[in-house]
Amino acid sequence: xxxxxxxxxxxxxxxxxxxxxxxxxxxxxxxxxxxxxxxxxxxxxxxxxxxxxxxxxxxxxxxxxxxxxxxxxxxxxxxxxxxxxxxxxxxxxxxxxxxxxxxxxxxxxxxxxxxxxxx
Amino acid sequence: xxxxxxxxxxxxxxxxxxxxxxxxxxxxxxxxxxxxxxxxxxxxxxxxxxxxxxxxxxxxxxxxxxxxxxxxxxxxxxxxxxxxxxxxxxxxxxxxxxxxxxxxxxxxx
Numbered sequence: 001x002x003x004x005x006x007x008x009x010x011x012x013x014x015x016x017x018x019x020x021x022x023x024x025x026x027x028x029x030x031x032x033x034x035x036x037x038x039x040x041x042x043x044x045x046x047x048x049x050x051x052x053x054x055x056x057x058x059x060x061x062x063x064x065x066x067x068x069x070x071x072x073x074x075x076x077x078x079x080x081x082x083x084x085x086x087x088x089x090x091x092x093x094x095x096x097x098x099x100x101x102x103x104x105x106x107x108x109x110x111x112x113x114x115x116x117x118x119x
Numbered sequence: 120x121x122x123x124x125x126x127x128x129x130x131x132x133x134x135x136x137x138x139x140x141x142x143x144x145x146x147x148x149x150x151x152x153x154x155x156x157x158x159x160x161x162x163x164x165x166x167x168x169x170x171x172x173x174x175x176x177x178x179x180x181x182x183x184x185x186x187x188x189x190x191x192x193x194x195x196x197x198x199x200x201x202x203x204x205x206x207x208x209x210x211x212x213x214x215x216x217x218x219x220x221x222x223x224x225x226x227x228x
Contacts, residue, residue: 035217037162045154045162045205047217063215097161104209105152106217107173109161 002026002108004098009113016088016117022081022098022110030054030076033101036083038094039112046094048083050101066092088117121210123220130226137193139223141206144187149208151189153182157202165204166191193225201227 008020024032035050049062051072060072071084081098095114099106124142131137141151153166164173166182169189179194193200206220 037217044222045207045219047215047219050216061216102167104150104217105164105167105207106154106162107164107167109163111161 002100004100004108004110006096006098006110006113009096009115011116011118012088013119014088014090014117017084017086018088018115019085020083020096020098020113020115022083024079024081024098024100027100027108029074029079033103034072034074034081035099035101035106036070036072036081037097037099037106037109038092038115039097040091040094043094048096051081052103085115088115090117093117120215121208121213121218123206123208123218125204125206125220125223127221128224128226130228131193131196132228133196133198135196137196137200137225139191139193139204139206139225141189141191141220142187143189143208146187146189146208147185149184149210151182151184152207153180153191154205154207155200155202156205162205196225196227198227201225 003025005023012018036048049072051060069087073082095112097112098110100108150168154162155165156162169184170182181192183190204223
């Protein structure tokens with residue numbers, strides 16, 4: 001059974017940093033493309049970034065709202081995905097979901113972790 | 120950036136059919152994927168590549184895509200189908216490679 005368990009969310013001040021983790025199990029993590037998707041309170045879904053498997057280059061892509069502030073990385077030896085978030089803004093407040101990518105849709109989702117950016 | 124438009128809400132009586140639309144410019148040329156999100160839960164994939172169902176998703180869920188509109192159809196609606204539904208496409212020309220629709224709240228009367 002595929003399991004994705006996010007952690008690391010919490011309250012952070014504007015301009016601060018936070019690192020989210022996603023522990024994966026139940027599939028061959030090293031072969032998987034992975035992604036982060038967020039959902040602001042009461043709002044819709046927004047793609048935050050993706051990382052390809054190392055065999056496919058291991059490259060990352062981000063949308064403009066988070067580019068140059070967010071960094072996705074992976075540790076295949078630990079079956080863990082990371083999201084490093086810097087220069088956080090109040091509009092980054094959201095639940096952050098870790099997902100697998102296949103590669104054009106999100107097939108498995110974690111339960112999410114809440115990030116609140118507030119002074 | 121590519122835009123996907125969904126109606127904010129759809130209401131349906133139990134046992135009837137709910138149709139949720141997802142509008143986008145020439146969306147029929149793209150593959151559309153659908154997610155169900157129940158209150159307090161993570162989204163879950165219910166349709167991929169326009170009309171394929173993941174394992175465990177009831178046959179009552181079906182999808183179609185043509186022209187400027189994709190549609191998720193839920194037949195014989197049950198109370199447990201009450202949720203938010205989002206469409207999604209991959210668009211290589213968009214800054215957001217993965218574009219989500221605005222979401223539709225399905226209410227079972």
